[in-house]
Amino acid sequence: MPERLGPPLDMPLFDRVALIGLGLIGSSIARAVKHLNLAGTLVAVDRSEEVVTRVRELAIADEATTDFVAGVRDADLVILCVPVGVCGTVAEAMKPGLKPGSIVSDVGSVKASVIAQVQPHLPDGVHFVPAHPVAGTEHSGPDAGFATLFHNRWCILTPPEGEDEEAVERVRAFWTAMGSNVEIMAAQHHDLVLAITSHVPHLIAYNIVGTAADLETVTQGEVIKFSAGGFRDFTRIAASDPTMWRDIFLHNKEAVLEMLGRLNEDIALLARAIRWGEGDKLFDLFTRTRAIRRGIISSGQETAEPDFGRRKDQA
C-alpha cells in the first residue's frame, strides 16, 4: 500500500519522536514514520488505555503509554494529534516532560486558537511550529490510519513570528519526507482559507444531512434509498469525527460565521433567481463553477474520473 512513499532513510530525522493522540492522523503519522525511518524511537501517547493497547497490537510505535510526561521525555519532536479543543490541556499536562531545544508541533485544523492555547505552556527554549496536514478521511481511530495519507497533500505550517528557522526547517523536512507539499502561512490567514475550503463545507454537509433526517414529507428511508443523486456525497463529509469537528467550529468561530454569512447572501440571490425563473443567472453560475473544478483537477488535488474514480461497475 505505501508504494508511493520513498525508501526508508538511512539516518532518522529525529532521535526520538512522540505522538500524542493516536487517531486517524496520529496513527497515519506513526505508520509513515516507521515505514520511512523518520525517528530513532517513536513513542505513542494516548490518554486512552484502549488506544494504547491497540497501538501495541498494531505495532505502529516503539513505545506506547498513557503517561504524558513520561511519553514526551527526551523527545526531540512532540506532535499533538488531538482535537483542537484540548490542545491547551494536553500542552499543560506534558509540560514537565519537555526537553529544552525540543520542537512541539500539532496537526490541528485551526491554528490561531491552538497557538493561543499551547504557547503559554511551553518553557523557554522549546520551539513551537504548528502544522496542519490538509488530509483525512471520514474514518476515525488508530485502525483507520494509513502511511500514505499525507502523500501529495498540502501541509501548512504557521510558525509564530520570530520562531527559530532551523526548527521550522526540521518540521518541513519531516512532512516533506512523508510526501506532503509544505506551505508557510500566517495562522489567521490559514483559518480564513480553511473556513471556506473545509470548515464551512463540513458545516453545510452536517446541516443538510440533519435536515433531511427531520423532514415530515420525505422519510429517512427514502433519503437513504435515493441518495445517489448528490446527497450521498454530503453524507460522507457528515460522517467525520464529531468531537474533532465540534472543536473546529468552536475554535474558528469568527471565520466560519463570516464565510457562512457570505454563503447565505449568495444562496438568497440564487433562491430569488429560481423563484423568478431567471435561468440565465443560474446557467452563468453553473458554468463558472465548472472552471473551478477544472482548476482542482489540473492542480493534482483530484482525479477527473467520474465519481472520484469510484469503479464504474459500482457507480
Place this chain on the structure above:
Amino acid sequence: MPERLGPPLDMPLFDRVALIGLGLIGSSIARAVKHLNLAGTLVAVDRSEEVVTRVRELAIADEATTDFVAGVRDADLVILCVPVGVCGTVAEAMKPGLKPGSIVSDVGSVKASVIAQVQPHLPDGVHFVPAHPVAGTEHSGPDAGFATLFHNRWCILTPPEGEDEEAVERVRAFWTAMGSNVEIMAAQHHDLVLAITSHVPHLIAYNIVGTAADLETVTQGEVIKFSAGGFRDFTRIAASDPTMWRDIFLHNKEAVLEMLGRLNEDIALLARAIRWGEGDKLFDLFTRTRAIRRGIISSGQETAEPDFGRRKDQA
C-alpha cells in the same frame, strides 16, 4: 467494463427503440441496449449534427438522425433524454411520427413538470411512462456514457394515474434488464424526494463553489490548492451539466424553495450554536448524521472505503 451486466437477451424486449438526446444518459442507455440486445433496432435522435456524427463514430446505435419525426417512426419505445426544460418542445416535434400503441418515456430528474409538458402532445393510444434513473456523473456528452451506469441504481417510474399496466411493466422490464431497481412513485412525491436528495445538494454545491470564487480575503488559487479538506467534494457536484441543472431548478421550483427554506432555518440554529459556544448541540447533530451515512452504506448505495474508494495512493 460491463462485466456486471447480464448476457445479451435471446429476444429483444422491443422491436425498435428511439433515444432522443445522446448525452451522458442517452448514450449510456444506448450502450446498455446494444450490449444487452434490448432492441431489434436502436435509433439515436439528436438535434445536433455533431452529436449524430459522434454517435455514428462510436457505433452505439443502429441508426442516427437529426430528424425527430423520422427518428421515432415505427418505434415501440421512445425515450426523451433531453434537459427537462425542452421535453414539451421535443414531444411536439416528434408527435407526427409516433406510432399508435407505442410507449413514450423520459429520464428527467423532475417529473410533474415533464408530465405537464409532454402529455398534451401525445396522440390517443400512445402510452406515457415517465422514468427517472437516479444515476449520473459530473461528465456530459455522448463520450461520457457507459453501459453499467444504471447498474444497482434506482429507477423511479411515475406513470400518470390510469396508465396502461402492460406499458408500465414493459418499461420496468427495460430498466430491470439494465440492472436498475425499479420503484413506482407519484410524480409530486418524486419531486419532493429528489429535491432533498439531489436538487438542493446540487444548489448548495454550486453556491459554495461560486461564493469561494468571489472572496476578497482568500484567493481562488488558495481555494483550489487547499480543496482537499472537503470543498473538493462540492466541486465535483458543481461541475455537472449547467443546462440540465438550470432546467431542474426552474421546473422543480416549489419543492426546491421549500427544502431550501428548511435548510436555512437549520443553518441559522447551527450558526447560533457556534456563536454561543454550544458544543453539545453541535456534537449531537454530528453524531446523528453519522447514522445516516451508515444507512446509506448498508443499503448498498455506497462503499465504506474512505473517500469513495479513491485509491489510497491517490487520496
